[in-house]
Every structure is written in C-alpha cells, then in structure tokens.
Amino acid sequence: MRLLNNQHRFHVLRAGRLLPIMAACILIPASGQPAEAQSPRAKITILPESTVVRVEGICVPNRIWSFRKSYANAMDLGNRIAKLTLADAEGKDVPVRKLAPGEFESEMAASRFRYEVNLAPPQRAGDAAFVSWLGTNQGLLMLGDLLPAFSDSPVFLKNGSRDSMRVVKPMESRITVGFSLPENWTALSVERRTSQGEFEISDLGRAVFAVGRGLRISTKQIGVMSFSLIDGGDWPFNDREALDLAEKILRAHEEIFGAMPSDRAELIMMPFPVTVTPEKWSAETRGSTVTLLLGRQPSKAAAMAQLSVPLAHELFHLWVPNGLALEGDYAWFYEGFTIYEAARVAVRLQLLTFQDFLNGIGRAYDAYRAGPQSERSLVEASELRWTNGETVVYQKAMLIAFLYDLRLRLQTHSKHSLDNVYRALFAGHHSNDRPNDPKQEDRSRDGSLAALGILNEASGMQSFAQSFIERPVVLNLEAELAPFGLTVERFGSRTRVSVTNQPNRRQRDLLHELGYNDEARSSERKRSFKNQVRR
Numbered sequence: 001m002r003l004l005n006n007q008h009r010f011h012v013l014r015a016g017r018l019l020p021i022m023a024a025c026i027l028i029p030a031s032g033q034p035a036e037a038q039s040p041r042a043k044i045t046i047l048p049e050s051t052v053v054r055v056e057g058i059c060v061p062n063r064i065w066s067f068r069k070s071y072a073n074a075m076d077l078g079n080r081i082a083k084l085t086l087a088d089a090e091g092k093d094v095p096v097r098k099l100a101p102g103e104f105e106s107e108m109a110a111s112r113f114r115y116e117v118n119l120a121p122p123q124r125a126g127d128a129a130f131v132s133w134l135g136t137n138q139g140l141l142m143l144g145d146l147l148p149a150f151s152d153s154p155v156f157l158k159n160g161s162r163d164s165m166r167v168v169k170p171m172e173s174r175i176t177v178g179f180s181l182p183e184n185w186t187a188l189s190v191e192r193r194t195s196q197g198e199f200e201i202s203d204l205g206r207a208v209f210a211v212g213r214g215l216r217i218s219t220k221q222i223g224v225m226s227f228s229l230i231d232g233g234d235w236p237f238n239d240r241e242a243l244d245l246a247e248k249i250l251r252a253h254e255e256i257f258g259a260m261p262s263d264r265a266e267l268i269m270m271p272f273p274v275t276v277t278p279e280k281w282s283a284e285t286r287g288s289t290v291t292l293l294l295g296r297q298p299s300k301a302a303a304m305a306q307l308s309v310p311l312a313h314e315l316f317h318l319w320v321p322n323g324l325a326l327e328g329d330y331a332w333f334y335e336g337f338t339i340y341e342a343a344r345v346a347v348r349l350q351l352l353t354f355q356d357f358l359n360g361i362g363r364a365y366d367a368y369r370a371g372p373q374s375e376r377s378l379v380e381a382s383e384l385r386w387t388n389g390e391t392v393v394y395q396k397a398m399l400i401a402f403l404y405d406l407r408l409r410l411q412t413h414s415k416h417s418l419d420n421v422y423r424a425l426f427a428g429h430h431s432n433d434r435p436n437d438p439k440q441e442d443r444s445r446d447g448s449l450a451a452l453g454i455l456n457e458a459s460g461m462q463s464f465a466q467s468f469i470e471r472p473v474v475l476n477l478e479a480e481l482a483p484f485g486l487t488v489e490r491f492g493s494r495t496r497v498s499v500t501n502q503p504n505r506r507q508r509d510l511l512h513e514l515g516y517n518d519e520a521r522s523s524e525r526k527r528s529f530k531n532q533v534r535r
Contacts, residue, residue, distance in 0.1 A: 041198070044146065045180040046211065051120045051134040055146060061089075061109030067102035068145040074127040077145055078102020080118045086110035117146060121273035128273055129282040129293050135273040138212025138232045140291065141187075143177065143204040175201045184213045188230045190266040190288050206287030210268045222247050225260045232270040236300040237307070242269065245308060249315050252345050256419045257426045261323035262288050267311075271296060278302075283310045285317035308351040313342040320422060321447065325431040330447030331385050332378035332469065336397020337451075339364075340405070341418055347515040354515040355498070358486075361402060362495040364395040365477050370493075371395070378469045379448050399475060400468045404455065406484045406510070411460045414513045424454045485511055 045054040065086075069078045078101030086094040086106050094110040119134040119141075132142045178198040179187045189209045191199040201207045210230045218239050219228045227250065229243045246267055254260055265288040272280070272293050280295040292310055297303035321334040343360060346352040352360075371392075376384070378400065381392035405418040429450055455465045467473060478488035481497065485507030489496045499516060500507075508516070 042147065042175060042177045043180065044141065044177065046134065046139075046182055046185065048182045051118060053117050053119055053134070053141070053146070054114070055117060056112075056114040058089075058112045061111045063106050063109050065096070065104040065106070065113070066149045068149075069102050071145060072127070072130045073124065074122055074131045076101065077131060082116050082118065084113065084115040087112040113148075125272050125274050125276045125280065125293075126282040129284045129291050133273055134211075138210070138215065138270060139273070140268070140270070141209040141211055142286070143201065143207040143209075144286075147204055175204065177201055177207075179209075179211070181211065182213075185211060186213070186215055187211045188215055188217055188268075190228065190264055203287060206289070208268065208286055208289040208291055210270065218243055220247060222250050223254060223260050224263055225250070226264045228264075228266040230266060230268045232268075233294065233296070234271075235294070236297065236303045241304070242267075242307065245304065246311060246315065248349060249308075249312050249345065252349055253316055253319060256341075256345070256422055257319050258423055259426070259430075261318045261426075261430075262432075264288060265318055266290070267292065267315075269294065279306065281306060281310055283314045285314045285322060287322055288318060290314045290318070305351075308346060312346045312349075312351065313339060316342045316345070319426055323426065323431055324429045324447070325445060326429050326447035326450055327445045328447045329382045329385070330379075330451055331382040331393045332397040333447065333451040335385075336378070336393055336395075337401040337418070339394065339398040340401035341422065344405075344418075344514070354511075354517060357515065358497040358499075361399065361477075362488075362497045364398050365475075365488075365495045365497075366493065368392075368395040368399065368475065369495075375472045377472050382448070396475065399477065403468065403480055404461070404464055406481075407464065408458055408461055409510055409513060410484065410506070412458075414510060416458060417513075421451075421454050421458070424457070425451060428454075 042055070042057045045056075047054060065084065067078055067081050069076075071077065081102055084096060084098075084104055086096050087110060088094055088108070089111045091112065094106045094108055096104050096106040096110070098104055117132070119132050119139065121133040121135060122128055122131060128140070130142075132145050133139050176194065176198050177191075178196075181187060187199075187209050188211075189199060189207065191201055191207055191209075193199055199207075199209075210232060212232055214232065216231045216239055217228055218231075219226060220243050221227075227243075227246065229239055229246065231239050231242070235242075250260075267290045269292050272282075272295065276295045278295040278297045281293060283290065283292040285291075290311075292307075292314065294303075294306065297306055316338050317334070320338060321330070343352065343357055347354055347357050376392065378392060378397050381396075385393040401418060409417050452465050452469065455469070456462050477495070477497075481488055485500050485503030487498055487500050489498070499511060503511065
C-alpha cells in the first residue's frame, strides 16, 4: 500500500486472468502408456543445497513451449529456464531449438518434457512476493512461472502488459502436482491435497506453495471460511496474534460485502530472502492466497502495526477482484479505489487513527503531483500501469475514490457510501454465482464497465465517473476537499490534510462517519500547546 507505507507496492493476479496460463495435461508417466491415456500430473524436484528445481512431466503433444518472461516489475524470467529436453509418448527424443529466452520450438510434437529453473532470489527484494524463488531454508513456488504455456498460435502481446508470453485460452482441466523435497522440507498450500500427498490444481496462475523447513501452519474457521496461516518467520508477535488480526480484518470486510469470498483461503507470511530494512514489506494476492514478506521490526507494537497495513488491503483482494467473474485491466478500481477502502476499514478497526488516514491522503497527493501529469484517464492508465500509468492507477485513483465517497456520503446524509458500491459489485458479479461462461458477451464481463455502471447508479453521482474516471483530469485537492471541512496545506514538497478549525455541523457529522474524533483532536491540540510552552 504505497499510500500508507511508501516502502513498497503490491500487485494482484486477477482471478488467474491477468496472464493466462494453459497447462495441457501435465503428468508424470508411470508406464509406457500414451500421454493422452494418463491423468494430469506434474512433478517438481528441489535439488538439495541449490536454488534449482527440476520440472518433468508429460502433456498432450505440442511443438511450441513458452514460459513466462516477466511479471509486474520482475523481468527476464525466461532466462531462468535451462536444459529443456523433450520426447514423444514412447520416450523417443524430440529435437528442440531455443527461439528466445523462455521460448522453444520442437521439430515435431512432443508430449514428455524435462527442464530446470534457477530460482535464485530476485535482485529487487520486493519482487520476491511476485515470482518463484528459493533460499537456504525456504522459498515460494508459483506454478504460473514454473510451468509452460502450450500453444501453436502466433505470439502477440497483451496491450499494456510487459509479459511477452503467448496469450492463450486456458484449458479446463485439473492437474495433479507432486513435489520431491530436501530432507525435513514441507510444501504447504491452500490447494486441495490428495490422499497420496499430491495437490490438485484447477488454475495454475493462482497456485502458490510455501516450501521449506520449519514452516508452521495454523487454521481458524471464520464464518464459512477455513482460513490458514502459513508462517516461516520469527516475529515479535506469535502466530495466534497474527491469525486473530486476520480474522478481525476479514470479518470487517465481510460486513461490507455481505458474504465471504470463498470457503477457504490462506496467508503465507515469510521474511524476505535477502537482507532488507525492518520497515519494508511486499505482498500479493493470487486467487485465495495472500503472500506477505516482511522485514523484522524490533518491537511487537511496530511489527503488528506493520502487519496490519498490507493485510487490510490484501485480504480485501480476496473479494475484489479475485472473487469476481470480471475481466480486463480495471486496476483503477481494484487497486486505487481499494487502497482507499481498505484504509477506511483500518480506521474503523482502530488500526489507523483518522489523522494517520489523512496523512496517507497527503502522501498520495504528493506522489501524484511528483509524477508525470498524465493526459490519460484512469481507465486508460490501468491498461498501461506497468509502463507509465502506475502513479495514476494507485495514488490518483485512491484520491478520486476519497472524493467519490465524500460526495456520496454528503448527498445522502451518510445513508450510502463506497461500501454500497463494493457490495453491489460483489453481489452482481461474484464468480461462484456467475461462472466464466465463454458464450457470455465480453462486454458484460468487463471490469471497468461493471464498476462504472454501479458508481453511476448512485443518486446525484451520474456525472462523477465521467468527469474524474473516464476523462483526464488534473486534481486540485485543496479546492475539492474544502466543501467537506478539510484543509490542504503545503510545507515545501509535503502536503498535510487536516480538519478545519470550525467545521459546520454537516461537515462534522460526515467526518465522524469517516472516523474523526473531536476529543482525540482536542487532546492532540493540548499536547501541541504544552510542547510549544516548554520551548
């Protein structure tokens, strides 16, 4: 959450659709039977005392072998693939040539494969939340960048994406994945485990595994959801305290949406694989898995505060976008608007003070002003967020969400808010209720259109989305916040947002709904006055 902690950004893999992965019946043959007769299986072996994994399997015959080249800001992933060998269903070698890093073509269709992947931790510490890596004692394995995509179709780039992988339609098939691990290592995941100790995978793009020695797992039933914490770190707080915090946040999110997003989810929490400063963190949510890497804070209070900020945001992603049957890159909503909404939840749960929240607004405005003043709308910037739309998608969209919520609350006397937008979106597009039917019109599944439609439904807000989201706009935060009893002051390059000295009754009532506390503000003023007297 760059707004409230600018040490690192987080990203989300949208319900497995951002970078589609098609795994065509991967399996390990137990006999000489043809590949087509086998049940889907895969085997990943972690080589002892190494950052290398060996992947072997069998699939329906293919000639094109394509691996993920990049994800978010992690580049050159194709260079990790080495020693690819192929064979046909009878085990006869099939020659293969390398077209580019992570791109291979065989002379004829092959169904058996074997290769190695070097999973040395990424140079940028924050990228370790987004891609597979192995350290000395533990690591993360993400099947989306370990297993290949298969297609004989031409290569093309998804507009605005840095991933040069072939964009192919995922095959609807279940895949069973097994692991061969070093002594005393375990592999843990929210994915369903078979009686043979393997894992059944329905979506490779979502599958994340924590591997290593000394991993701890604890599970708690939270409503209809079975929630697990997989912990590989040594923190000032214990696992029960982390699990209780996650429950508190999940129940607050459930109140907004009116339901849990799924029947099971997990939080994988680990230290960074490289040395970082204590305050740094990086996180991502894929499907029903939240991955969170943390620096080690020396005190329990600081560590719990550090944990609460990304957790409030990332757990929200279990609903939006990962619980929605929507497509397209509508990150302006599921990132920017959600940064605001998650921060509001943090204030409601007293994980942040109201002034902390306003300070975050000021930092977002500073980041927005320091970035290039894009002539693109939020919708257009979302399609280019990995190139030059990032500041708009995160900081500017968060500020616009704040303005929308303020206007809607003021017009409806706080009877409606942005909470209602999220509830309506989830109710109308929940993936469990609306399966991804390929016959359904693409327009009805477009995330931007769906979010804009609900934002426009609110009384008196019909022109807001057009003015602030669909069209380019330069924000003047001081002018926009003045009607709501908030002032914006500039101190050099820094912005401070605060409540005016004498808000009127309607403004005060509105700010109370957002967490403003007159008594807390009075105490803060008294402390400030005493400090000035001492000087």
